[in-house]
Amino acid sequence: MLDELDRTILEILIDDARISLKELSQKVGLSSPSVSERLRRLEEKKVIRAFTVDIDPVALGYSLTAIVRVRPLPGMLHIVEKLIKETPEITECDKVTGDDCFIGKLQFRTMEQLDTILDRLAEKAETNTSIVKASPVKRRLPPLS
Amino acid sequence: MLDELDRTILEILIDDARISLKELSQKVGLSSPSVSERLRRLEEKKVIRAFTVDIDPVALGYSLTAIVRVRPLPGMLHIVEKLIKETPEITECDKVTGDDCFIGKLQFRTMEQLDTILDRLAEKAETNTSIVKASPVKRRLPPLS
DNA sequence: CCTTTCGCCTATTTAATACAGGTTAACCAG
């Protein structure tokens, strides 16, 4: 389905999606139209979900991050899920197995803001919050091989 | 530091970083060179950290995701951190306050692979693993206002 | 063994970006 050249293309694009077709095609050893066609198919097959920008939350004032584990109170599951979706400061969230039901990432500017958001959740769920001190692993892709 | 137009530009780019300057400038109501200059400065100031692609792990065979909480055994903190960094299947990881020391996201293909990775961690830390069933929140940005 | 398909190439057209030059509005100092 995906050959070695496709993987090379993906790895290059993860680092820099604005590379020109010319330069990209030189790196992978194909002509521009060939690489263009491969890109088209990678998008068509949804291997590439989107071209996007990586924005620094700190530059937007969000200097703090927390991981929040959420256990909805009985009967509150759907309401809690809705609340999470409607809280834009929760920038990622997964529904998981185990005692916790949701594990999310929360971006915020001040402790007061964190308090407000957690208070709102606390009406409908038990929560457990860990403040992020550092991120030893930058977002990356698992091995493509 | 960042005005309304900059925020509009960022929001558009998050959705589609391959939009042409022409189209982008029409949407924000400026000329192409003006938007180009704004982009240049947003990159210069590292508000835009990178242009990148969002790749579907499932398309690469990684159909399973887990959240792993890691508590290194006494004296094992640095060794565990090194191990995490060297495990490419751990695609995100934060160092946090609280009982857990690290909370990471693990992409894997089979339960056997999960078992192998957790076994390796278990020599140096206590771990607590939650399998991701769904992701109600797609990666997004907190409010820019 | 012939035909079809697929991936690739080169050459060319079309489109996007980068650049140059000029205008206006805001701000500060004389």
Add this chain to the structure above:
DNA sequence: CTGGTTAACCTGTATTAAATAGGCGAAAGG
């Protein structure tokens, strides 16, 4: 109040990049 300076924007043009058309050759299937 006024001249100078800066900053952000504009239009028009040059340059560069991407998309497309057309053709070649290898591999797969009838």
